[in-house]
Amino acid sequence: MATAAEEPGSDSNARYTPEQLRTVLRLAADRGWPACVHAMGGGAIAAVTRTVRELRAAGASLAPGQVSIAHAFLIDDAEVDDCSELGIGLSVQPPLAYTYAREMRAVWGELADRAVPFGAMARRGARFAGGSDTHPCDPLTGAAIAVTRRAWDGSDLGADEALTPWQALSLYTREAGHYIGRSDVGTLRPGAVADFAVWPENPLARDATEWPSLRPTLVAVDGRPVWRGD
Structure with a gap:
């Protein structure tokens, strides 16, 4: 679901009507399916939180994380809190702003800097995956x-x-596991899924600007090496 980029909070470009969204999420609740909504702008995000709240009030069973929002561009503080309260998962994609910064500024102007408010989300205690x-x-x-x-x-x-x-690395490790409801994914501990990467040095000991140039020496999936560096 997306709203008009020119008018955050508007639903003039909504891909789904509120009734269609309600039908889809009700079906997900009835069948236990996960449902991910791609949302951009306050109108779209609020439509998801409002629908989840209404369905739960009507007796629908939606487990924490069963409904999630991808991108969540232009999410505001109240919507962050609503997602946390309702157990709506959030995933964010930092490379989208990196790659499309000019296009975002052309459409949103000053709002572009607020389009992906990771710091505010973290300060409010929200959990979100990368x-x-x-x-x-x-x-x-x-x-x-x-x-x-x-x-x-x-x-x-x-x-x-x-x-x-540390927070940024956690988006792609621990928080990714939380997003899919798997506490055994994204952490290194006994009993956890053995998906991991090994770097020749600790990325946290290097400036973040150098991270893109780092290459792992080993990548394992389910305990099996799938990549070895030179």
């Missing part, structure tokens, strides 16, 4: 963008919305 959805797509580069808040042309994406290096 992804890519465009190039560059490797997790370490996405994490670096969340820290540096710089676009491909060197322009600022809103430095006050930066994450700490």
Whole structure:
């Protein structure tokens, strides 16, 4: 679901009507299916939170994380809190702002710096996972963008919305596991899924601007090496 980019809060470009959204989420509740809504702008995000709230009030069973929002561009503080209260999962894609910064500014103007408010989300205690959805797509580069808040042309994406290096790396590890409801994904502990990458040095000991140039020496999936560096 998307709203008109020119008018955050408007639903003039909605891909789904409120009734269609209600029908889809009711079906997901009845069948236990996960449902992910791509939402841009306050009108679209509010439509999701409002529908989840209404369905629950009517007796629908929606487990935490069963409904999620991808992108969540232009989410505001109240909507962040609503998602946390309702157990709506959030996934964000730092490379989208990095790659499309000029297009976002052309449409949203000053709002572009607020389009992906990671810092505000973290300060409010929200949990959200990281992804890519465009190039560059490797997790370490996405994490670096969340820290540096710089676009491909060197322009600022809103430095006050930066994450700490630890928070940014967590988007692609622990928070990814939380997003899919798997506490055994994204952590290193006994009994956890053995999906991991090994770097020759600790990325947290390097400046985030250097992360995109780092290459792992080993990548394992389910305990099996699938990549070995030279």
